[in-house]
Amino acid sequence: MHDFQNMAWWAILWSLIKIVIVVVPLLLGVAYLTLAERKVIGYMQVRLGPNRVGFKGSLQPIADAIKLMFKEVIIPTNANRFLFLAAPVLAFVPALLVWAAIPFGPGVAISNMNAGLLYVLAIAGLGVYGIIVAGWASNSKYAFLGAMRAAAQLVAYEIAMGFALVGVLMLAQTLNLAKIVEAQAGGGFWSWYWLPLFPFFLVYFISGVAETNRAPFDVAEGESEIVAGFHVEYSGMAFALFFLAEYANMIFVSLLTTVLFLGGWYAPINTPLLTWIPGIVWLLLKTAFLLYVFLWIRATFPRYRYDQIMRLGWKVFIPVTIAWIVIIGVALETPLRAILR
Amino acid sequence: MPEINNFTMNFGPQHPSAHGVLRLVLELDGEVIERADPHIGLLHRATEKLAENKTYLQSLPYMDRLDYVSMMCNEHAYCLAVEKLLGVAVPVRAQYIRTLFDEITRVLNHLLWLGAYALDVGAMSVFLYCFREREDLMDVYEAVSGARMHAAYYRPGGVYRDLPAQMPLYQPSPYRNAKRLEELNDNRQGSMLDFIEDFTRRFPTYVDEYETLLTDNRIWKQRTVGIGVVGPERAIQLGFTGPMLRASGVAWDLRRTQPYAAYADLDFEIPVGKTGDCYDRYLVRVAEMRQSNQIIAQCVDWLRKNPGPVITDDFKVAAPPREEMKTSMEALIHHFKLFSEGMTVPAGEVYTAVEAPKGEFGIYMISDGANKPYRMKIRAPGFPHLAAMDEMARGHMIADVVAILSTMDIVFGEIDR
Numbered sequence: 001m002h003d004f005q006n007m008a009w010w011a012i013l014w015s016l017i018k019i020v021i022v023v024v025p026l027l028l029g030v031a032y033l034t035l036a037e038r039k040v041i042g043y044m045q046v047r048l049g050p051n052r053v054g055f056k057g058s059l060q061p062i063a064d065a066i067k068l069m070f071k072e073v074i075i076p077t078n079a080n081r082f083l084f085l086a087a088p089v090l091a092f093v094p095a096l097l098v099w100a101a102i103p104f105g106p107g108v109a110i111s112n113m114n115a116g117l118l119y120v121l122a123i124a125g126l127g128v129y130g131i132i133v134a135g136w137a138s139n140s141k142y143a144f145l146g147a148m149r150a151a152a153q154l155v156a157y158e159i160a161m162g163f164a165l166v167g168v169l170m171l172a173q174t175l176n177l178a179k180i181v182e183a184q185a186g187g188g189f190w191s192w193y194w195l196p197l198f199p200f201f202l203v204y205f206i207s208g209v210a211e212t213n214r215a216p217f218d219v220a221e222g223e224s225e226i227v228a229g230f231h232v233e234y235s236g237m238a239f240a241l242f243f244l245a246e247y248a249n250m251i252f253v254s255l256l257t258t259v260l261f262l263g264g265w266y267a268p269i270n271t272p273l274l275t276w277i278p279g280i281v282w283l284l285l286k287t288a289f290l291l292y293v294f295l296w297i298r299a300t301f302p303r304y305r306y307d308q309i310m311r312l313g314w315k316v317f318i319p320v321t322i323a324w325i326v327i328i329g330v331a332l333e334t335p336l337r338a339i340l341r
Numbered sequence: 342m343p344e345i346n347n348f349t350m351n352f353g354p355q356h357p358s359a360h361g362v363l364r365l366v367l368e369l370d371g372e373v374i375e376r377a378d379p380h381i382g383l384l385h386r387a388t389e390k391l392a393e394n395k396t397y398l399q400s401l402p403y404m405d406r407l408d409y410v411s412m413m414c415n416e417h418a419y420c421l422a423v424e425k426l427l428g429v430a431v432p433v434r435a436q437y438i439r440t441l442f443d444e445i446t447r448v449l450n451h452l453l454w455l456g457a458y459a460l461d462v463g464a465m466s467v468f469l470y471c472f473r474e475r476e477d478l479m480d481v482y483e484a485v486s487g488a489r490m491h492a493a494y495y496r497p498g499g500v501y502r503d504l505p506a507q508m509p510l511y512q513p514s515p516y517r518n519a520k521r522l523e524e525l526n527d528n529r530q531g532s533m534l535d536f537i538e539d540f541t542r543r544f545p546t547y548v549d550e551y552e553t554l555l556t557d558n559r560i561w562k563q564r565t566v567g568i569g570v571v572g573p574e575r576a577i578q579l580g581f582t583g584p585m586l587r588a589s590g591v592a593w594d595l596r597r598t599q600p601y602a603a604y605a606d607l608d609f610e611i612p613v614g615k616t617g618d619c620y621d622r623y624l625v626r627v628a629e630m631r632q633s634n635q636i637i638a639q640c641v642d643w644l645r646k647n648p649g650p651v652i653t654d655d656f657k658v659a660a661p662p663r664e665e666m667k668t669s670m671e672a673l674i675h676h677f678k679l680f681s682e683g684m685t686v687p688a689g690e691v692y693t694a695v696e697a698p699k700g701e702f703g704i705y706m707i708s709d710g711a712n713k714p715y716r717m718k719i720r721a722p723g724f725p726h727l728a729a730m731d732e733m734a735r736g737h738m739i740a741d742v743v744a745i746l747s748t749m750d751i752v753f754g755e756i757d758r
Binding site (some may be wrong): 039043044046130141145208215216219224225226298299300301303304305306307 | 348350357371459463464466469554558564655738739
């Protein structure tokens with residue numbers, strides 16, 4: 001009995017340690033992603049970006065965080081106080097929860113669950129409630145429009161995203177994220193799923209950009225149209241939580257794309273020199289590259305109109321993914337099966 | 342059953358895309374515009390009334406502050422009106438300098454417009470690229486007049502002074518090293534005309550850069566093609582001028598139809614659109630920038646070869662040279678009279694208009710023979726454009742309102758006056 005109690009305590013403690021090991025670097029990553037964004041986009045736009053706080057601006061995120069923490073959270077007079085304050089939490093918590101299932105190496109995860117893919121899809125879908133509740137509780141017309149846009153957009157892209165994941169599932173025959181990565185082992189970058197599932201790879205990544213409300217799909221914020229959309233009334237830490245959630249989701253989408261389509265922690269070419277580099281480095285490098293693409297897209301493209309996003313989601317992505325599922329399904333019944341698996 | 346009401350939304354006056362102080366009351370059905378009602382007057386400064394209490398020269402700087410992105414074009418219209426009433430002749434070199442600066446102003450205006458338009462549609466980078474080029478032209482403004490925006494450079498009878506022989510250089514500063522300083526001053530070693538010529542050689546590649554990002558971009562086209570369409574007949578009825586009219590397919594340009602300054606001697610084309618949507622207005626303005634660049638190059642060429650006076654020698658209109666004042670009593674009296682009482686202008690009424698970057702900018706002036714105008718009326722090109730807002734935006738979505746508003750090239754300085 002005593003032993004059993006000890007074991008239970010130890011399991012909880014060990015889980016907490018694992019959570020801290022994942023969440024602390026994640027939040028630091030979020031902070032420095034904001035700096036990277038400002039620097040990268042700055043250089044793309046022939047300017048410098050932040051370069052005053054710390055060495056070449058390296059302490060800028062810290063300064064921003066301190067500023068946001070000490071700012072007053074203003075609650076609009078006619079807002080629903082409880083929902084107004086609950087919304088940022090609703091947005092932030094799922095953004096952290098999804099990390100439970102992410103594998104960082106063979107068997108290295110907070111929870112190596114068997115239904116990882118389903119868990120990730122379910123939790124990531126919850127994030128939108130924060131946005132909708134925020135838009136509703138603010139009692140502002142701009143925020144309300146932003147929330148409506150976010151709701152419609154996320155439903156459309158969730159479906160396309162789900163179908164893209166079905167393709168991965170058909171090839172890997174497992175819902176366990178670590179096993180999906182292991183199924184992509186073998187040769188090098190040509191044995192990863194991005195090649196046989198190329199349409200899914202594109203659809204998934206673009207949907208990911210849309211899911212995280214990033215440009216050119218940032219209609220829920222739509223700075224030049226509805227000012228800041230759903231978070232127009234938020235300030236201080238309440239705003240910071242939305243901000244953190246958005247960037248954490250960006251990292252999450254990039255990491256998940258790496259895991260599902262870009263061979264997770266495997267080196268692109270199977271030579272001793274490259275495989276000697278630890279898997280986690282490869283994983284993070286691929287993620288960083290996808291994050292760079294996020295920023296690159298933002299600096300390049302104009303914003304879609306709300307109905308055009310809907311059209312792209314419903315009339316292009318969903319048919320494409322359905323058609324490719326059928327093609328993959330048929331291919332798995334032919335001798336091609338040996339190559340695909 | 343509860344009654345379903347339309348959503349009424351205040352767009353501005355404090356809105357990132359309101360282009361100043363426009364208050365647009367939108368009646369929405371979901372996201373679709375049922376009615377767009379522009380409210381103006383938040384930047385009203387009574388320029389027309391102020392002009393009635395100031396001498397002709399004192400009113401001139403107010404013109405810069407009307408359309409504060411195309412400063413010298415406004416001055417040009419005002420000077421033309423005064424000159425027409427006075428019947429004074431303007432030296433040819435001054436005509437060319439005015440043409441040069443009108444076109445520099447057009448490029449300045451269109452660059453700001455392009456940047457703001459792209460930003461409103463969501464393409465952030467173009468905005469900063471445009472401002473990089475504006476910086477060079479602003480330096481030209483500064484070199485010639487001392488001010489980067491509100492130049493007050495034109496005068497009734499010519500321009501304030503001849504072009505500087507040396508382009509001002511960047512000075513050493515603790516924030517830039519010697520190499521960077523040399524880089525910055527590389528094309529500023531010669532005269533101002535050399536600097537402008539260098540700019541005209543670089544500028545077409547810059548415009549290509551903007552076009553690479555926008556012209557064939559699918560999202561850009563989706564956002565602008567077929568948005569806010571105005572046909573040629575309707576555009577004329579609504580009183581459109583400038584690029585707004587030309588994008589609808591009407592080749593009307595005051596520089597061609599009633600040439601002023603040196604435009605009759607210069608070689609340039611009038612770009613014309615087809616459908617009159619936002620995309621055509623974008624294409625017309627980009628083509629105009631390329632044409633303006635050619636005109637600037639021609640003016641630079643002419644100004645190099647033909648030195649001469651830049652302001653009339655009628656000392657009742659323009660001040661005599663400074664050194665003459667020290668020796669000649671007559672010159673001193675002229676100077677004193679001009680800067681205290683001002684010039685007296687014969688009675689009469691005139692309307693003069695120039696092709697400002699935004700359209701026809703006109704001054705209607707009545708003089709009763711005193712040293713101040715009896716009445717001055719400003720025809721701002723933006724006013725009829727904004728008045729068509731409801732017609733253009735109806736049935737489109739909120740995001741399109743931003744695009745339409747942006748293509749009008751609205752500046753509240755001139756609309757509210």
